[in-house]
Structures are given as C-alpha cells and as structure tokens.
Amino acid sequence: MKFTLDNIDGQLVGIAELEGRLDARNSKPLQKTFLEWLEKTPLVVFDCSLLDFIDSSGLGAIVGCLRNALEKEGDLRLAGLNEKVGMVFELTQAKRLFSIFANRGEAASSFAAKPDSGTGR
Amino acid sequence: MKTILAFREEEFAWSHEVFSCLHPLLLPLCNKPFIEFLIDFAILTGSTAVRILCDGGINPIERYCENGSRWGIALSYGSLHADDSAQILLGKNRKFCGEERIMIVSGFSFIRYDKRLDYKSLASSLPEGEWAACPGGSITLSGAPEKPPADGAAAPLSLMPLDGMASYYRASMEALETGADRYVLPGYGGEPGCAIGRNVVISKSAQIRKPVSIGNNVQLLGDTIIGPSAIIGSNVIIDRESSVESSIVLDNTYIGEHLEVNGRIASGNRLNDPRSGASISMEDPHLLGSIKKSQTLSALPRKVAHALAALVMIAVLAVPFLFLWPLLKLGGRWRSAQIDCHSENPGETISLGKVELDATNALGAIASTLSLDHYFRLFRVLTAELALIGSTPLPAEAQHPNAPANALAYRPGVFSYAEAEQWPATGDDAAIVERYHLVHSGPISDIGLVVKAFVNRPHEKSSA
Incomplete structure (x- = not known):
C-alpha cells in the first residue's frame, strides 16, 4: 500500500493506493496502518483503481477506517472503484456510506470544495 | 408442419462463461428454460414434431425434454456441423422432414411472439423463404405453402439475438413484463404480473412488488422486498431485510441479509452486471452463495x-x-x-x-x-x-x-x-x-x- 501526502489548496490530503485483493488476510493490517496515516492527516483518499477484489472483511476494514477518520473530524473518500468492486459496495449498500469519485484527483480536490460532492453520501 | 431447431456452439459460447453449470438451451428466461419458449412457438405454428440439432453436447436437453410427450409433440435430437446451411440441414434430416412443410429456427435468439395470435395459419400460408431474422438468427420456411395467403394483418413476430448477458437480461425482463398474456409462463398467482411457484414461503413482513416471477421452493424472509421486475428462480433463499429489484436470481442461490440486488443477475455465488458485463464470484457465503453442502x-x-x-x-x-x-x-x-x-x-x-x-x-x-x-x-x-x-x-x-x-x-x-x-x-x-x-x-x-x-x-x- 503506497501512501502519499498532497497539498490541496492548503489542506493536507493523504492518498493511499489499494492494490490486488482486500480480504481477511490484509484487512487488519490496513486498519492498523490507517491509524498511522490518520496521525498525518484526517483527510484520506483510497485510490481503488488497482483493487481487483474485496470481500466482507475488506469492506468491514474500509468502513472501520471511515469511522476512525470521522472520529478525527476528517473523512475517507474513495476513488476509481472498478465495476467488480463497485458491485460489492452496491450489494452491501456500503456505497451510501462513502463519497465515491471517478479518480483520485477528483477525490482529493473534493476536500477543497464542498465537504460531500461525490456519488455516495 | 414440422420444426427444426438448429444451434451452434459459437452462438452461446458466452453463456458457458457466465452460467457454467447450465446448458445454454436450459437457461431460464422468466423461470422457464429457453428451449421451452421455442417448443411453445413450434406448437403455435402447428408443428407436430420438433427436431433439435446442435454441434455441441445435447445430452442435458435430451434428459430435460425427453420425447416431447409433456408438450404433446414428438421430439427428436441430432447433430449438425457449424457451417451447415438450411438446405444441407433439410437434406441430412430428410427422414424427419418427409413431405411436410418445415420451419427452421436457427440461432440462439429469443422469439417475440404472442400466444393469442394465429401463427398456424400464417406459417402454413407464407411463401417459402425467410420469415424473420436478426443478427445470428433466423426463421425460414421450406416447402410449398399448405394454404392460400390469409387476409388481414400478419401476426407480429421478431427475433432478439441472445448474444450476451445484456440481451439475456433484456429478454428475461421483457418476458416478465409482457407476462403470461404473450408467453406460456410457469407458476401460478392470484393476479397478473405475479407468478409464484410451489412451496414458496413468504414472511408476513416481506413485500412483493409486481411484476415478479418466483419459482418453486423459495423462502423470502422477514422484511425482504422483491420487485418490481424481479425474477427469482427455484430453491432460492432471500434472507432478512434484503431487496431484489430489476434483477434475476437464478436457481439454487442464497442472498444474504441486508443486501441490495438491483439490476443484477445472481447465480450461485456469482454476481453479474448485465450492463457492463462485469462479474464477481463472492467468497463470503453469508453474502451470496450457492445453496449447497455446507x-x-x-x-x-x-x-x-x-x-x-x-x-x-x-x-x-x-x-x-x-x-x-x-x-x-x-x-x-x-x-x-x-x-x-x-x-x-x-x-x-x-x-x-x-x-x-x-x-x-x-x-x-x-x-x-x-x-x-x-x-x-x-x-x-x-x-x-x-x-x-x-x-x-x-x-x-x-x-x-x-x-x-x-x-x-x-x-x-x-x-x-x-x-x-x-x-x-x-x-x-x-x-x-x-x-x-x-x-x-x-x-x-x-x-x-x-x-x-x-x-x-x-x-x-x-x-x-
């Protein structure tokens, strides 16, 4: 998982790239690492364009990350969901919890614009 | 009048990838195997015998349809080469054809017909040649007309190629929405637009929104919402507080709790998006799964x-x-x-x-x-x-x-x-x-x- 910090209009936005599979094996490490990222900034984007598969554990981990971000008065926004991963978000209705953007650029810029301008919440 | 139904593997190769457990000719359209729609149409045209030809495996079809006594017609089976023309098919099946007029339905296509209309007179009076066609499919008539052309408007007929998941979804939804007025559909229900099979357990708090077709041995648990435009196959469980709308749930599928299936085809543990063609196999049995040995x-x-x-x-x-x-x-x-x-x-x-x-x-x-x-x-x-x-x-x-x-x-x-x-x-x-x-x-x-x-x-x- 690659994590970079971008300065968007004076706001520090963390962008994490999720790759391959997000399932029971790597969902806990993600949640743990996410807490470290939150120390740097509460505004985070998960770039899911390279994420091929997600199961309920992975979904639970992402929802957990969102909760952590909201507790820090920040937000977690998603970008670049492919159709397969998007289907899981729709099936489980998790799509309603997140602001989802077509790509990481739009997601990062959204923090400088309105608080919730994605397709989700 | 007799009918030849001719299929080539390449026409339904896509189906093997998406619905690997089902023979494409048995793929259910509105809870009825595709092949039955064609047999129904052959009967509507007055056919007394139907021969099913395919260049691939046909055993599952033989096991399902048997000798056709269920429909009151004679069913037989044979093979063909992928490049056989209509004339070659007639020649190879000379014994079946005899001296009668022959209708050849070729290709993996859904026939839009209306069971209330008189296709028998039309089929026996139309001139020899193509009756209807679509990319990859056709209906042709062979042999001299048995009757003079009938007066009045011709019974409408058209073909829709089933060339992928999207067209399969469209044809299923079309059959559901036009309902039992046009096609012979399975299930029974007290009102139009709501066909329900045998042994369906519907929780008091479940909602059914027409049109729906529900197969046999189905459980709809508490607070589920089924429809509008939902086709639920047989041996299906929809768990609590889940909704199925504008979707097809094929046989032997379990839909877990609190899920929203909208505009999808669910088959076992596989979820398909007919619009994009995307497909994902779920690994969580509590989300979506085959009803099988645990x-x-x-x-x-x-x-x-x-x-x-x-x-x-x-x-x-x-x-x-x-x-x-x-x-x-x-x-x-x-x-x-x-x-x-x-x-x-x-x-x-x-x-x-x-x-x-x-x-x-x-x-x-x-x-x-x-x-x-x-x-x-x-x-x-x-x-x-x-x-x-x-x-x-x-x-x-x-x-x-x-x-x-x-x-x-x-x-x-x-x-x-x-x-x-x-x-x-x-x-x-x-x-x-x-x-x-x-x-x-x-x-x-x-x-x-x-x-x-x-x-x-x-x-x-x-x-x-």
Missing part, C-alpha cells in the same frame, strides 16, 4: 452434539422400547424392512430400517408418539452415518442432491428439519426447509429443532 456440516462440534443427544435419547427411550417392541412385534404391529438411501457423500449409500408401525391400538400409539420406530436409527448417529436431525433420507434410486448438477445441501437424519418446522416430511416441499437449516443451523439450534421435531412429528400409522 462445510460446517461435517464440523466436529455438530457431530459430537448430535451423538451426545442421540445417546441421551437412546437411554431415555430404552425402557419403553424394550417393553413395547417385543409386544408390538409379536402382535404383528411392528413390521420392518431395509431400504437403501443416499448417504451424505455422493456415490455412497446406507441401509436403513424402515418401520411400519400400526398405531391404531394403544401400545402402537404410544410407540409412535415416542418415535420408537426411529429407535434403531439413533445408533447410526453414534457412528456418524446419520445426523440426529437433517434431511429426510432419500431413496438410493433418486438422484443424489449433492451431485454436481444440483450441489444442494443434504445430510440424512433420524429426524428431519421439515418435521421440526411441520412441513410435509416427504417430497420436494420439504427440501427448501431442510436445505435452509442445513446451511444455517448450528449444534445448539439443532438440539432445539430435534425437540421440536420430536413433538411435532406427524405420528402416522406408518413412517419411513
């Missing part, structure tokens, strides 16, 4: 719990059994025979005692109430050949429920979950209840269900 069935805790409970029952029932059995046996009121039943493992059978208990006198009634006719079977739980509670043992001559084509949950038990839920303990009607509990029940709830089965069990004169 891994937990063979779990040690469950077997131990069943064995302990069986031991208790053996001990408790020993005194009445040792007292009543000799009396009933001597009085000719206890007759037993051995029957071979499927075991949990496909290909294996177990021999079980079948007891016929005459419960018309007091002793027989007591023995029946105490389920003493199952006493010997309790010992089979200790050897893990039977579960204490599970599926109704299935006679060996029937197809095994866990055969790959079915992949359903089955574990024979002394008592059945159907008895616990007071469902008819025999036949297909109980199957969905048993499958549900086999997948969802645990060791503790099993013991509770045994008590229920023991209390509820229909104590008939004879029992298996």
Whole structure:
C-alpha cells in the first residue's frame, strides 16, 4: 500500500493506493496502518483503481477506517472503484456510506470544495 | 408442419462463461428454460414434431425434454456441423422432414411472439423463404405453402439475438413484463404480473412488488422486498431485510441479509452486471452463495452434539422400547424392512430400517408418539452415518442432491428439519426447509429443532 501526502489548496490530503485483493488476510493490517496515516492527516483518499477484489472483511476494514477518520473530524473518500468492486459496495449498500469519485484527483480536490460532492453520501 | 431447431456452439459460447453449470438451451428466461419458449412457438405454428440439432453436447436437453410427450409433440435430437446451411440441414434430416412443410429456427435468439395470435395459419400460408431474422438468427420456411395467403394483418413476430448477458437480461425482463398474456409462463398467482411457484414461503413482513416471477421452493424472509421486475428462480433463499429489484436470481442461490440486488443477475455465488458485463464470484457465503453442502456440516462440534443427544435419547427411550417392541412385534404391529438411501457423500449409500408401525391400538400409539420406530436409527448417529436431525433420507434410486448438477445441501437424519418446522416430511416441499437449516443451523439450534421435531412429528400409522 503506497501512501502519499498532497497539498490541496492548503489542506493536507493523504492518498493511499489499494492494490490486488482486500480480504481477511490484509484487512487488519490496513486498519492498523490507517491509524498511522490518520496521525498525518484526517483527510484520506483510497485510490481503488488497482483493487481487483474485496470481500466482507475488506469492506468491514474500509468502513472501520471511515469511522476512525470521522472520529478525527476528517473523512475517507474513495476513488476509481472498478465495476467488480463497485458491485460489492452496491450489494452491501456500503456505497451510501462513502463519497465515491471517478479518480483520485477528483477525490482529493473534493476536500477543497464542498465537504460531500461525490456519488455516495 | 414440422420444426427444426438448429444451434451452434459459437452462438452461446458466452453463456458457458457466465452460467457454467447450465446448458445454454436450459437457461431460464422468466423461470422457464429457453428451449421451452421455442417448443411453445413450434406448437403455435402447428408443428407436430420438433427436431433439435446442435454441434455441441445435447445430452442435458435430451434428459430435460425427453420425447416431447409433456408438450404433446414428438421430439427428436441430432447433430449438425457449424457451417451447415438450411438446405444441407433439410437434406441430412430428410427422414424427419418427409413431405411436410418445415420451419427452421436457427440461432440462439429469443422469439417475440404472442400466444393469442394465429401463427398456424400464417406459417402454413407464407411463401417459402425467410420469415424473420436478426443478427445470428433466423426463421425460414421450406416447402410449398399448405394454404392460400390469409387476409388481414400478419401476426407480429421478431427475433432478439441472445448474444450476451445484456440481451439475456433484456429478454428475461421483457418476458416478465409482457407476462403470461404473450408467453406460456410457469407458476401460478392470484393476479397478473405475479407468478409464484410451489412451496414458496413468504414472511408476513416481506413485500412483493409486481411484476415478479418466483419459482418453486423459495423462502423470502422477514422484511425482504422483491420487485418490481424481479425474477427469482427455484430453491432460492432471500434472507432478512434484503431487496431484489430489476434483477434475476437464478436457481439454487442464497442472498444474504441486508443486501441490495438491483439490476443484477445472481447465480450461485456469482454476481453479474448485465450492463457492463462485469462479474464477481463472492467468497463470503453469508453474502451470496450457492445453496449447497455446507462445510460446517461435517464440523466436529455438530457431530459430537448430535451423538451426545442421540445417546441421551437412546437411554431415555430404552425402557419403553424394550417393553413395547417385543409386544408390538409379536402382535404383528411392528413390521420392518431395509431400504437403501443416499448417504451424505455422493456415490455412497446406507441401509436403513424402515418401520411400519400400526398405531391404531394403544401400545402402537404410544410407540409412535415416542418415535420408537426411529429407535434403531439413533445408533447410526453414534457412528456418524446419520445426523440426529437433517434431511429426510432419500431413496438410493433418486438422484443424489449433492451431485454436481444440483450441489444442494443434504445430510440424512433420524429426524428431519421439515418435521421440526411441520412441513410435509416427504417430497420436494420439504427440501427448501431442510436445505435452509442445513446451511444455517448450528449444534445448539439443532438440539432445539430435534425437540421440536420430536413433538411435532406427524405420528402416522406408518413412517419411513
């Protein structure tokens, strides 16, 4: 998982790239690492364009990350969901919890614009 | 009039990838196999015989359609080469065709017709040649017209190529929405737009929004929302607070709790998006899964719990059994025979005692109430050949429920979950209840269900 910090209009936005599979094996490490990222900034984007598969554990981990971000008065926004991963978000209705953007650029810029301008919440 | 239905593998290759367990010609459109729509149309045109030709495997079609007696026509089967033209097909099937007029339906296409219209007169009066066509499919007539052209407007007819998931979805939805007015559709329901099959359990809090088609052996649990535009196949469970809208749920599928299936095709553990063609196999059985043998069935805790409970029952029932059995046996009121039943493992059978208990006198009634006719079977739980509670043992001559084509949950038990839920303990009607509990029940709830089965069990004169 690659994590970079971008300065968007004076706001520090963390962008994490999720790759391959997000399932029971790597969902806990993600949640743990996410807490470290939150120390740097509460505004985070998960770039899911390279994420091929997600199961309920992975979904639970992402929802957990969102909760952590909201507790820090920040937000977690998603970008670049492919159709397969998007289907899981729709099936489980998790799509309603997140602001989802077509790509990481739009997601990062959204923090400088309105608080919730994605397709989700 | 006779009909030839000709199919080439390349026309439905896409279907093997998406619905790998189903022969494409048996793919259900609105809960009815595709091939049946074509047979219906052949009958509407006045055909007395239909020959199904394919350049690939056709055995599943033969097994399903058999000789056509179900439809009152003669069905036969044959093979073709992918590049055979209509003329070559007629030549190769000369014996079938005889001197009659022949309609050749070629290609994997959905025929839009209206069963209320007179296609028989039209088919017998149209000139030789193409009747309707679409990319990859056609209907052609061969032989001289049997009647002069009819006056008036021609019955409308068109073809829709089934060349992918999107067109399959469209055709299914079209059949659902036009409904039983135009096509012969399965199921029964009190009102138009709502076809419901046999043994469908609908929770009081479930909502059905028309149009819907629901197959046989379906459970719609609490607060589910089905429809509008939902096609639910057979042997399906929709778990609590889930919704299915503008979607197709194929046979033997479990939809977990709190899910929203919208604009999708769910087949076993596979979720498909007909618009984009995307497909994902779920690895979480509680989200989406095939209704099949659960891994937990063979779990040690469950077997131990069943064995302990069986031991208790053996001990408790020993005194009445040792007292009543000799009396009933001597009085000719206890007759037993051995029957071979499927075991949990496909290909294996177990021999079980079948007891016929005459419960018309007091002793027989007591023995029946105490389920003493199952006493010997309790010992089979200790050897893990039977579960204490599970599926109704299935006679060996029937197809095994866990055969790959079915992949359903089955574990024979002394008592059945159907008895616990007071469902008819025999036949297909109980199957969905048993499958549900086999997948969802645990060791503790099993013991509770045994008590229920023991209390509820229909104590008939004879029992298996």
